[in-house]
Amino acid sequence: MKALRKFLDNIKPAFQPEGKLSKLQSVYDGFESFLFTPNSTSGKTGAQIHDSIDLKRTMIIVVIALIPALLFGMYNVGYQHYLAIGQQTAFFDTFLYGLAAVLPSIVVSYAVGLGIEFTAAQIRGHEINEGFLVSGLLIPLICPINTPLWMIAVATAFAVIFAKEVFGGTGMNIFNVALVTRAVLFFGYPSKMSGDAAFVSTDSVFGLGAGNLVDGYSGATPLGQAATNVGDTLSLTNIVGEPISTLDAFLGLIPGSVGETSTLCILIGAAILLFTGIASWRIMLSVFAGGLVMSSVAYFFATPAFPTSFIAPIDQLCYGGFAFAAVFMATDPVTGARTDLGKFIYGFLIGVFAILIRIYNGGYPEGAMLAVLLMNAFAPTIDYCVVNANIKRRLKRAKAQ
Amino acid sequence: MATKIKEVFFNPFSKNNPVIVQVLGICSVLAVTAKLEPALVMGISVTAVLAFANVIISLIRNTIPTNIRIIVQLVVVATLVIIVDQVLKAYNYQVSKQLSVFIGLIITNCILMGRLEAFALGNKPWPAFLDGVGNGIGYAIILVVVGFFRELLGSGTLFGIQVVPQALYDLGYMNNGLMILPPMALITAACIIWVQRSHNKDLQEK
Numbered sequence: 001m002k003a004l005r006k007f008l009d010n011i012k013p014a015f016q017p018e019g020k021l022s023k024l025q026s027v028y029d030g031f032e033s034f035l036f037t038p039n040s041t042s043g044k045t046g047a048q049i050h051d052s053i054d055l056k057r058t059m060i061i062v063v064i065a066l067i068p069a070l071l072f073g074m075y076n077v078g079y080q081h082y083l084a085i086g087q088q089t090a091f092f093d094t095f096l097y098g099l100a101a102v103l104p105s106i107v108v109s110y111a112v113g114l115g116i117e118f119t120a121a122q123i124r125g126h127e128i129n130e131g132f133l134v135s136g137l138l139i140p141l142i143c144p145i146n147t148p149l150w151m152i153a154v155a156t157a158f159a160v161i162f163a164k165e166v167f168g169g170t171g172m173n174i175f176n177v178a179l180v181t182r183a184v185l186f187f188g189y190p191s192k193m194s195g196d197a198a199f200v201s202t203d204s205v206f207g208l209g210a211g212n213l214v215d216g217y218s219g220a221t222p223l224g225q226a227a228t229n230v231g232d233t234l235s236l237t238n239i240v241g242e243p244i245s246t247l248d249a250f251l252g253l254i255p256g257s258v259g260e261t262s263t264l265c266i267l268i269g270a271a272i273l274l275f276t277g278i279a280s281w282r283i284m285l286s287v288f289a290g291g292l293v294m295s296s297v298a299y300f301f302a303t304p305a306f307p308t309s310f311i312a313p314i315d316q317l318c319y320g321g322f323a324f325a326a327v328f329m330a331t332d333p334v335t336g337a338r339t340d341l342g343k344f345i346y347g348f349l350i351g352v353f354a355i356l357i358r359i360y361n362g363g364y365p366e367g368a369m370l371a372v373l374l375m376n377a378f379a380p381t382i383d384y385c386v387v388n389a390n391i392k393r394r395l396k397r398a399k400a401q
Numbered sequence: 402m403a404t405k406i407k408e409v410f411f412n413p414f415s416k417n418n419p420v421i422v423q424v425l426g427i428c429s430v431l432a433v434t435a436k437l438e439p440a441l442v443m444g445i446s447v448t449a450v451l452a453f454a455n456v457i458i459s460l461i462r463n464t465i466p467t468n469i470r471i472i473v474q475l476v477v478v479a480t481l482v483i484i485v486d487q488v489l490k491a492y493n494y495q496v497s498k499q500l501s502v503f504i505g506l507i508i509t510n511c512i513l514m515g516r517l518e519a520f521a522l523g524n525k526p527w528p529a530f531l532d533g534v535g536n537g538i539g540y541a542i543i544l545v546v547v548g549f550f551r552e553l554l555g556s557g558t559l560f561g562i563q564v565v566p567q568a569l570y571d572l573g574y575m576n577n578g579l580m581i582l583p584p585m586a587l588i589t590a591a592c593i594i595w596v597q598r599s600h601n602k603d604l605q606e607k
Binding site for chain 2: 148150154162184187188190191192
């Protein structure tokens, strides 16, 4: 540790305004504050408000909260692969396959995103901050495993530039950067982002896995099957035709985007976020409440015209990206509502819209992404209305006296 | 005088571009630029209508009563638009079908009324003609640039001819479906504005 400190101190002069590498000053600054706590914090005396939490700590805790979903996602990628080719493998081999399949997309998303962030910070002379640490991990988690790497690179670049940097960088964006990345992929390359071939990796990765697909194999996700179901009954199956229960969906051994399948692991992440106070329980709770209400209504009026409405309300919350969106996307403090009442309204409407789109729009089997992006756009309006209502209420009280 | 004439003609190309500086005529930039050919035809049509409307209004500018001048302008523009529409239907039916109502909607294009009001009503026919052609070309340039990128990235073609080689598709390249959708026209236009403003310091707002 001391050697590292010494090295940093040694090369520091080169990055000072007069130095040879003064253009890269914020790169140096970024690495220094990433590795060490800066010495110059606000004074202990005076009227500053002190809090132990800062951007770096917030971001790291969210990354930690994502780890269970990430690890399970990797395992599930391997599990689905060996299920598809009908091989029994040890736990470790299964995980290794998933690791090899998922790791490249994580590397690509970080490399592209951080590259643009660093460049933008140099051009503007801003400090580099940790804003992309979470987005960079979210992106591979919400993409199907078969998304080509260059598409992830293109979409990440587009999202970081047009959804974040043009608005002024970290903390200034209107829309969730990770979801904009997914939306770009979804509308730009629909054939790679939905359908039966996107969600189960059937090819060998770095020489691991591979084999012939078993008879009766179908790569459709539960929601994909539901969307194309015909008739009065609905029975969902896994990729080799065995029926799946609520427990399967909750544990997450079903096909889907990498990190979103296991509701259990997402809830572990939610517990971390809530315990540390990083995410808002109001938003999380109300998203689930909104989803439950909407899916109950839909279940009550279930018709064959909209086959997804046959899924029981509690299952609706476990399938697809709903839980992931509720825990990690809706709670983004930058793009969400700020007022307490606003958070309830914002979250509830996300839940309602996610299920509404999922069931009643035949073109989109899953609506969580679109629901969060839609409500991102409305979050400032909700806050504005809540604040104004409060002002009116208090003015009334002032006049009455 | 010569420099003034020059300015009238060349300013709309970049410094006073109707689309990316005055932000007029954005609707047709969204609507007709998914392919390059309709974008080019639209640009030429608007240039023709704008040039002749400017000349006609300029010729009769002293006889138009002020309180009905908008109606007179509309009649002139509508007549020219109908002529352009008929010419297109006669000589380029395919493109005319692609552009459908948007040729008719040239009547409501803000650039036209803007130039007639701001320039043709107060200037002689020759400068008015140059102003019309200049603004029309300024509009067409943006349409063609936006159309170029949208068709190239969205369909892999230019003027309907395949330009992205098949070998690239075999490697896994795919056309971006988002480029065909209207939002990308706005974003492409925004990128042009971005590039232009970073080159022209006097256009940057504080």
